[in-house]
Amino acid sequence: MLSIKNLHASIEGTPILRGINLEVKPGEVHAIMGPNGSGKSTLASVLAGREEYEVTDGSVDFLGKDLLDLAPEDRAREGVFLAFQYPVEIPGVSSTNFLRTAVNQVREYRGLEPLDAVKFLSEMKEKMKLVEIDQKLLSRALNEGFSGGEKKRNEIFQMAMLEPKLSILDETDSGLDIDALRVVSNGVNKLKSNENATIVVTHYQRLLDYIVPDYVHVLYKGRIVKSGTKELALELEEKGYDWIKEEVDAAV
Amino acid sequence: MKTIQINKATQQFLQVQPAHSSFSNLRKTGLEILEQEGLPHIKEEEYKFTSISRKIEQQIQDYRSASSVKLSADQVSEALFSDFEGDIIVFNNGRFEPSLSRVSDEGYTISTLSEAASALLGTIANPEADPFIALNNLFFEDGIFLKVPKGSLVQKPIFLLHFNQAQEGQAIHARVLIEVEDQAEVTLLENTISLDEAAYFSNTVTEVKVGSNAHAHYYRLQNENKQAIVTNNFVTDIHRSATFTTVATQLSGDMLRNNLSLNLLESGCEGNMYGLYLLNGKTHVDNHTNVDHTKPHADSNELYKGILADSSRGVFNGKIFVRQDAQKTNAFQQNNNILLSEDAIINTKPQLEIWADDVKCSHGCTTGQLDEEALFYLQARGIGKDQARGLLLYAFAGEVLDHIAYEPFKAYCIEMVQERLGTQF
Ligand SMILES: Nc1ncnc2c1ncn2[C@@H]1O[C@H](COP(=O)(O)OP(=O)(O)OP(=O)(O)O)[C@@H](O)[C@H]1O
Ligand SMILES: [Mg+2]
Numbered sequence: 001m002l003s004i005k006n007l008h009a010s011i012e013g014t015p016i017l018r019g020i021n022l023e024v025k026p027g028e029v030h031a032i033m034g035p036n037g038s039g040k041s042t043l044a045s046v047l048a049g050r051e052e053y054e055v056t057d058g059s060v061d062f063l064g065k066d067l068l069d070l071a072p073e074d075r076a077r078e079g080v081f082l083a084f085q086y087p088v089e090i091p092g093v094s095s096t097n098f099l100r101t102a103v104n105q106v107r108e109y110r111g112l113e114p115l116d117a118v119k120f121l122s123e124m125k126e127k128m129k130l131v132e133i134d135q136k137l138l139s140r141a142l143n144e145g146f147s148g149g150e151k152k153r154n155e156i157f158q159m160a161m162l163e164p165k166l167s168i169l170d171e172t173d174s175g176l177d178i179d180a181l182r183v184v185s186n187g188v189n190k191l192k193s194n195e196n197a198t199i200v201v202t203h204y205q206r207l208l209d210y211i212v213p214d215y216v217h218v219l220y221k222g223r224i225v226k227s228g229t230k231e232l233a234l235e236l237e238e239k240g241y242d243w244i245k246e247e248v249d250a251a252v
Numbered sequence: 253m254k255t256i257q258i259n260k261a262t263q264q265f266l267q268v269q270p271a272h273s274s275f276s277n278l279r280k281t282g283l284e285i286l287e288q289e290g291l292p293h294i295k296e297e298e299y300k301f302t303s304i305s306r307k308i309e310q311q312i313q314d315y316r317s318a319s320s321v322k323l324s325a326d327q328v329s330e331a332l333f334s335d336f337e338g339d340i341i342v343f344n345n346g347r348f349e350p351s352l353s354r355v356s357d358e359g360y361t362i363s364t365l366s367e368a369a370s371a372l373l374g375t376i377a378n379p380e381a382d383p384f385i386a387l388n389n390l391f392f393e394d395g396i397f398l399k400v401p402k403g404s405l406v407q408k409p410i411f412l413l414h415f416n417q418a419q420e421g422q423a424i425h426a427r428v429l430i431e432v433e434d435q436a437e438v439t440l441l442e443n444t445i446s447l448d449e450a451a452y453f454s455n456t457v458t459e460v461k462v463g464s465n466a467h468a469h470y471y472r473l474q475n476e477n478k479q480a481i482v483t484n485n486f487v488t489d490i491h492r493s494a495t496f497t498t499v500a501t502q503l504s505g506d507m508l509r510n511n512l513s514l515n516l517l518e519s520g521c522e523g524n525m526y527g528l529y530l531l532n533g534k535t536h537v538d539n540h541t542n543v544d545h546t547k548p549h550a551d552s553n554e555l556y557k558g559i560l561a562d563s564s565r566g567v568f569n570g571k572i573f574v575r576q577d578a579q580k581t582n583a584f585q586q587n588n589n590i591l592l593s594e595d596a597i598i599n600t601k602p603q604l605e606i607w608a609d610d611v612k613c614s615h616g617c618t619t620g621q622l623d624e625e626a627l628f629y630l631q632a633r634g635i636g637k638d639q640a641r642g643l644l645l646y647a648f649a650g651e652v653l654d655h656i657a658y659e660p661f662k663a664y665c666i667e668m669v670q671e672r673l674g675t676q677f
Contacts, residue, residue, distance in 0.1 A: 048632050076634035088629040092647025098630070101643070106634040141647075158633060 001026050001197055002067075002166055007058035009046045016042045018222035019058070024166070027194040031208055031233060032201045034219035035241045040201045041085050043219070044170045048082040049075050062166065076102075077109035079165030083155035083172050085201075090142040095154070098142050099124070103161055127160040131187040148175040156187045167191075168199045173207040185210030205237035218244055261305040262290035264315040265423075269390055274366045278374045282389030291383050298382075299509075301567045301599045302538040307481050307507045311421050311451040317391060318345040318418035318452065328352050331413055331445050335660035338408035338441075341396060344415055346426035346454070348396050359406040360438065361399050365429060368397035373429050376459035377487040382511055384483040388425050388457040395427030398440075402433040402463070409439040409658050416444060416476065418452035426456045434463040434491075439658050440470045446477035451506070453481045460488040462496045464518070470496070471656050473665060474510075475503040478533060482508045490550075492518035499655045501665050502529040502537050503672060513542040516550040516578075527556040528652040530672050531564035531596075538567035545578035545608075554585040557652050559645055559673075560596035570615065571603040578608045585615040590622055590648060642673045649673070 002024040009017040016039050024030055032040055046053050047060065049072030060067040067075060090098070103123075104114040115123060128135065133153050143151050152172050159167055169188070173181055188211055192198065200211055208216075208230060216233045218226040220241070225248045226232065236244075266286060273279040292299035294306065323344050332340070339356050342349040348364060355362055365373060379386035400406055416424055432438055444454070454476075462468045468488075476482060482505055490496050502508060514523035529537045543552045558566045568587045589598045602615040622644060630640035649669055656662035 048628075050628055071637065072628060072631035073634050073636050073640075076632055082632055084629065084632075088623075088625045090623075090626045090629065090644070090647065092650055093630075093643055098633070098635075098643070101639065102630075102633040102635050105636060105639070109634070162634065 001063055003061040005059050007043075007046070007060060008056045009042060009053045010056055011042070011053050015056070016053070016222050017046065020222070020224060022217070022224065024197045024199065026197055028215070029192070029198045029200065029211060029213045031213035031216045032199060032219055033203065033216060033233065033236055035245070038219045039222045040219050041170055044082055044168045044201060047075075047080060047168060048072060073105070074109070076162070077106050081159050081162055081164030081167045083152070083159060083167065083169040085170040085174070087143050087151040087155055089144045089146070091144045093142045095138040095140060095142045096124070099158065099161055102158075106162055123161065127157060130160050130190055131157045132183050133157045149177070149180045152176055153180065153184060156184050160187060160191055165196045166199070167196070168201070170201045171203065172200070173202055173204060181207065182210065205233045208233050220244060220248055257293060258287075258290040259293050259305050259309070261308045262286055265291070265387060265390075268315045270393070274394070275373065275389075275392075278389040281379055282386040285379050285383060285386035286390060289383055291387065298540070301565075302507065302509050302536065304481065304483060304507055304509055308453055311479065311481060311506070312423065312453050313420040314422045316422060317393070318422035318424050320344040320347055320349070321415075321417045321447065323349065323352060323415055325352060327415065327447075328413065331443065332411070333660060333664035335663075336411065338410055340411045340413055341398070342413050342415065343426055345418065346392070346414070346424040346456075348394065358408070359400065359404045360410070361401070363397050365395040365397050365427060370397050370429060370431070372431060372459070372461060373397070374459075376461060376489050377457050377485055381513070382485060384455050384511070385457055385485050388427060388455050388485065391423070391425040391455075392427040392457070395429065397429045398431070400432045400436040400438045403435045404433075405436065406438040409441050409661070412440060412442040414442070414444040415447055416452055416454055416480070417447035418450065421451040421453065424452055424454040426454070428456070428458040430458070430460045430468075432460070432462045432466045432468045435465050436463065437467045438469070440468070441658070441661050442470070442472040444474060444476050446480055449477045449479060451479035451481065455483045456485065458486045460486075460496070462488060462490045462494040464492040464494060466491070466494045468496050469657060470498040471658065471661050472498070472500045473503070473668070474500065474505060474508060475668070476505045478504060478506060478535070480505045484508070484510045486511065487513045487515070488523070489515045489517055490521045490523050493520040495522040495524070497524040497526070497655065499526040499652065500528070501653070501669065502527065502531070503668060505535055505537065507536045509538045509540070511540050511542075513544070514552065515544045515546070516552065517546055519547040519549045522551045524552070524655070525554045525556075526652050526655045528649055528669070529556070529558040529566055530649065530669060531558065531566060532561040534563055536565045538569075540569045540571075542571040543573065543583065545572070545574040545581045545583060547577055548579045548581070550578065551582040552584070555652060556587045557649060558589040558598060559592065559649060560589065560598060561592040563593070563595035565596065566598045568598070568600040568617070569603060570601070572605070572613065572615070574606040574608050574611050574613065576607040579610045581608060581611040581613065583611065583613045587617040588648070589617075589619040590645070591619060592622065638674075642670070645673045646670060
């Protein structure tokens, strides 16, 4: 589904990603871990199409298409969803209007009829239950004045509405208390199927108790330096990253 | 005495001034001020970003007042918006056009200034405050006097509709006097339609008195042709416990200068000024606002927002004057701008002069670009870039239009704004 080959990207001339290789198949869950500043969010942003990053080498194939060639909105329409580490507050844009515009533009791209107001609302109600998000929140401007946890919940709610094929969750668990974490991961798990895949970026093994990964990768200095199964996450939780850093730095 | 070089625009106007006027006192003071001060020269502080005299010299061929032009009922109805049901007061090159107006007189009266001979005329707009008021005093031939008598609640809004078309660039001097007597209420709308694309210079004076516990709303659209040079002098006296709200939406013109003054003359009154300018091309819009708090317990609120594209230019100058007597004043002012192009310019300046000690006063201004983070966020959800930009810009602009309480006009303004945001920016 997603095939990243030798991906290099830099920002303002500084290389951040230095040769990422990753294969994700339908139905899989991949966890990406790694120390602060190792490039996890950069990878997520590059996949979503953020223009500040310059891809200097490598390729990304998504369902047979050259992902890097698509505008951010077309990537979303093709089925890539990024849950932002820091969702943006957008005053003056109502959550509902925003979502309806988004859902209908995605549907249009996929050759589907737009949802009318009634259908859209019932769809919304259903998905709201999934992430236990309060209706009141959605009558406000998009993310404006939302707490950290509310923003994260809203990301997953949007994901539920847009029905992506590949979801990239960038530290969706950070700042969530255990109840919120349970709710959010429940939502993610319910949306999982054999056809879609998930990449979770996290610092904490705790999330992986709820969203169980098939693979765990460690990103360090812009490269995936170690991959394993969920046991790797446990090991990292216990030992930290120093041993990996040493291994890598010694090899250089 | 300082010697002032009277500029060419002033000289030209003085040459073609009318020989007499039914308003001889106003004419006399206007003439004196113009002869002494002249129209603003380039170094004039109040006009330093807006060299309107020079603009007039460049664009205006004939300084005489434009005479009325042919105007049809169809042209008037085309200028209306859907769901509008109120009365219409039509101006033809600044002159009242009764045959095309629709005046029910329900809850108010309308007459020409010469018929009315109101003692109020000329007492609200002080010609010493601005030479363009003096110029209007010298030139206006007649105008309208709209009076809402004591306690009258005018149910439907009254639409002042100006049609402008001047041969070879002539001048248009409209004059309006509005008296909202004690406890009365009215909503006024105003729009100016340029009948062709030719240059003209329009210099309007509107005086408004809002009596005790009266409430007036004034919503205006400025969307004149790309050659129009406009000075708009709008002065309101607000009395005890009265409220006055104005919302101005500015979309087009060559050079527009709006002098908007609210005089909060008694305690408990409230003055609100909201403005939105969406500029493109080379349009230059200068909003000079002035609120004068003279007595205790009065409030003023001001929000002006601008989106500037291409090589347009905006000027915002917000003066708040709180006199010594005006304790317990609340005065808020905000000016926010988005520049969409490297060539667009905004000059924004709050000017606070506070002589009372127990006041709440705040002001702020921001100038920035479109929020790229927000744009990306919307795109990342599948919303196309143009639409995402439109959504964000409209979210920014909408805050001003939300203050239009008369829904059909609000919808009309929103439609115009959205059209602009969708296509031109
Ligand atoms: N706009 C920018 N300009 C310069 N450097 C940047 C910019 N954005 C990110 N970086 C740098 O890129 C590197 C990778 O950042 P990134 O946000 O991808 O890390 P991360 O792995 O997500 O970290 P965290 O765990 O803290 O979220 C960091 O060193 C960061 O300082
Ligand atoms: Mg990160």
